[in-house]
Amino acid sequence: MADLFASNIETIRDGVVLLRGFADARVLLPLIDDIASVSPFRSMTVPGGKSMSVATTSCGARGWYTDARGYRYETIDPVTGRPWPAMPDAFRTLAIDAAARAGFVGFDPDSCLINRYAPGAKMGAHVDKDELDFNQPIVSVSLGLPARFKIADAVIPLSDGDVVVFGGPARKAKHGVSPVAAGALPYRFNLTFRRAGP
DNA sequence: AAGTAACA
DNA sequence: CGGT
Numbered sequence: 213m214a215d216l217f218a219s220n221i222e223t224i225r226d227g228v229v230l231l232r233g234f235a236d237a238r239v240l241l242p243l244i245d246d247i248a249s250v251s252p253f254r255s256m257t258v259p260g261g262k263s264m265s266v267a268t269t270s271c272g273a274r275g276w277y278t279d280a281r282g283y284r285y286e287t288i289d290p291v292t293g294r295p296w297p298a299m300p301d302a303f304r305t306l307a308i309d310a311a312a313r314a315g316f317v318g319f320d321p322d323s324c325l326i327n328r329y330a331p332g333a334k335m336g337a338h339v340d341k342d343e344l345d346f347n348q349p350i351v352s353v354s355l356g357l358p359a360r361f362k363i364a365d366a367v368i369p370l371s372d373g374d375v376v377v378f379g380g381p382a383r384k385a386k387h388g389v390s391p392v393a394a395g396a397l398p399y400r401f402n403l404t405f406r407r408a409g410p
Numbered sequence: 411a412a413g414t415a416a417c418a
Numbered sequence: 419c420g421g422t
Contacts, residue, residue, distance in 0.1 A: 259411075327412095338412045390420085
């Protein structure tokens with residue numbers, strides 16, 4: 213019997229796998245609220261001094277952070293002075309399952325960056341290179357408003373519940389998000405799961 | 411250059 | 419307006 217989910221899996225490029233409708237916003241959005249009640253969304257500053265259009269928080273042992281001093285992972289949220297909220301089991305399980313479906317068995321994320329896109333917010337093209345082990349993939353979960361995700365010369369329209377896994381030859385691919393269009397919902401949320409540390 | 415502006 |  214064929215895998216019931218097989219038709220939901222699409223390989224976009226070598227190392228870029230799209231799982232449509234894999235995540236459930238009804239479960240994940242309340243957990244985002246819980247996390248933000250402890251480590252609130254904030255707009256971070258890039259080393260040049262400009263602020264990002266997305267609002268950001270994190271959960272898990274490490275949180276991606278940027279200010280005038282540069283890009284890095286922090287184990288303590290600089291805003292609260294306390295550790296980032298724990299990564300909810302539903303987050304961890306989702307990321308591990310998505311990675312496994314994409315062929316990355318054994319993925320063990322220690323960081324989940326949560327980006328909140330109000331209409332007009334975007335993410336410039338960049339490469340994730342603040343992690344130690346580039347053999348580990350990245351799992352990106354799209355919730356709420358739709359968006360256009362660009363990676364490795366591909367444009368992927370993403371809707372609520374879609375998950376993109378990129379690793380292997382695509383791990384160092386440039387990627388970004390076009391400005392999010394206004395719609396029926398207030399935000400697009402993106403969960404980015406990574407193995408950042410040892 | 412995880413940014414913005416100018417330009418083709 | 420998206421890519422450079």
